[in-house]
Amino acid sequence: MHLSEGIVSMPILIGGGAxxxxxxxxxxxxxxxxxxxxTAMLSATFFVASLIHVPIGPGSVHLLLNGLMALILxxxxxxxxxxxxxxxxxxxxYGGLTVLGVNVVIIGGGGLLGSCLFRGMLQRPKLRKLAGLLSGFFSxxxxxxxxxxxxxxxxxEFVGTAQVIFAAHLPVMVVEGVITMFIVSFLAKVQPEILGIKS
Amino acid sequence: MNFEQWAVGDSLFHRVSSPFKMIAAICFCFGLASCKQVDAALMGLFFTICGVLLARISLLALLQRLVLVNIFTLVCWFTLPVTVVGRAVAHIWFLSISAEGLALALLITIKTNALVLAFVVLIGTSSVVDLGHGLRVLKIPQKLCLLLLFSYRYIFVIYDEYRRLSRAAILRSFRPTSSMHTYQTYGNLFGMTLVKGWQRAGRVRDAMVLRGFSGEFVALSTVKICLADWLLVIVVFCCTAVVLAVEYRL
Structure with a gap:
């Protein structure tokens, strides 16, 4: 998910940074x-999530959990x-100094946008799992x-590269959605205040 | 687990204080990132390799890191020569390989590697604690510096916590496969890690308040500005100027 250094043009780097x-x-x-x-503890947890590899088919993907972060924070x-x-x-x-801003917009902005619609659903016990699934997937x-x-x-000229990258992320979306769903339902049972659920 | 493998060492780069290195890194990296000419990027790569040699960091470990970094550039090598329209230099089956696409992939590869090396030399040679205090010197909001320092402090604790839980799962015959059971187990493991982190955060905060924490993080080491600091910044500025001069054919 990280954009590496040296690819994006200067206006995008500056726009992303801003x-x-x-x-x-x-x-x-x-x-x-x-x-x-x-917040710092969750930031550290987000970092640790990127070290965890979850098997999918013949390969494995590492967790991103930007949707969960946006749901909580x-x-x-x-x-x-x-x-x-x-x-x-x-x-x-991974990533680097110049693309840091762009990467924050991609991952953080994606998380915020992907989960803003489903935050309200967390308060309704029946829709909680669905909220987790959808926010993980859409983030x-x-x-x-x-x-x-x-x-x-x-x-x-990056049309082909973009297509390859988007296709590679399709299985990640599904796995993230499913795992976010399980995490949300676990948190709702064990420590609902993390999710801001009023019980 | 040692993440900061470049931060320990004895060289010019390790001695220069972190705020100066950060200013130098921002200047050089953005200068290099704006390059569109292969020769300017090569110039930048040359300067960063000189920096790597001066910083005396383990070349083998650095090469291993570069292999991982180049996975994305490899994707570019496979897609760009086919998708970029231009003068065809070769034909594979029905695909034509364009010279412009190859040149773009080459430029990206050089820039990516040069920028990563520059980052390792200028930022990686500082510890995160130094960087956190350096950011404070550069007038970055206190809250953000605290976030950086605390996150860094607790990454290892949370990672150990997670590994303890996953070891317990493995001892109970958990074997990861692509199944719903695996994803549920990972979800629960990670949920538990979050709960423990959350509770720990509360305890740490209480302990800090008890010891009079007022939102100010006091540094044990003060930043002393010496001649080498200014020298490094001036040299890096000059290198950036040379790269940009090559870029714009001055």
Missing amino acids: LATVGTIIGLKKIDEDHIMT GWACIPAILVALALQAVFFQ VACAALFLCITLLTTGE
């Missing part, structure tokens, strides 16, 4: 002093994802779509 900055400022405004620790997921992506860049050289779908749009705005 959008990510705005998102981060809004997100930071939503985090009060009491919740810094919780709302706008605060943008700074949390920024931090996790920065750490991934420092530790594993990865939106992120893959943003990634393709980024590539296509960089140049017409």
Whole structure:
């Protein structure tokens, strides 16, 4: 899901950086002093999720969980994802300095957009699983779509690459949806306040 | 588990304080990212390789990292020569390979590798703690610096927690396959990791408040500015200027 360095054109890098900055400022405004620790812990969990490989067919995919982060944190997921992506860049050289903003917009923005519709459904016990499934699925779908749009705005010549990348993400969307569904139903039973569920 | 494998060492790059390295990295990386000419990108790659040699980091480990980074560029090598319309240099079955596509794939490969190496040399040679305090010096909001430092602190704790849970599952004969049962198990494992992280966050926050935490994170080491700091920034600025001069044929 990460866009590597050296591909995207300069206007996109600057635009992505600007959008990510705005998102981060809004997100930071939503985090009060009491919740810094919780947000940091979730950011660390998001980082750990990327280390976990889930088998699918003959291969395996690693979890993204941007939808879950957006469900739990709302706008605060943008700074949390920024931090996790920065750490991934420092530790594993996934992504990098110049594409950090673009990657935050792709993953964080995808998460926010993919899960905003389904947040309300969490309060209804019967729809909870569906909310998890759909937000997991659509968050990865939106992120893959943003990634393709980024590539296509960089140049017409990336049409083939974008198609390959979007197709490669189709199984990831399904697995993310299913796993987010199970995580949401687990959290609703064990610690509903993480999801902001009023019981 | 050591993520910060480049941060330990003794070289010019390890001695320069992190805010200076960050300014140098932003300048060089954005300069290089704006290149559209292969020779300018090669110039950038040359400078970063010089930097890698000066920073005296393990070349073998670096090569292993570059292999992973180049997976995406490999996708570009397979798709771009076919999709870019241009002068055909070869034909494979019904597909024609265009020279422009090959040139674009080459440019991307050089830029990606150069940028990754530059990142390792300029940012990877600092520890995350130094980077967090360096960001504070650069007037980045305190909350964001705290987020970075705390997340870094708890990645290892949460990862250990997750591994403990997954070891327990394996001991109970859990074998991952592509089945609903596997996904449910992963969901529950990860949900439990989240719950534990959440509860730990509450305890840590209480403990910090008890010890008088007021939202300010005090650094144990202060940033001392020395000649090498300025020297590095000036040298990196010059390298960026050379790359851009080659790019715009000045």
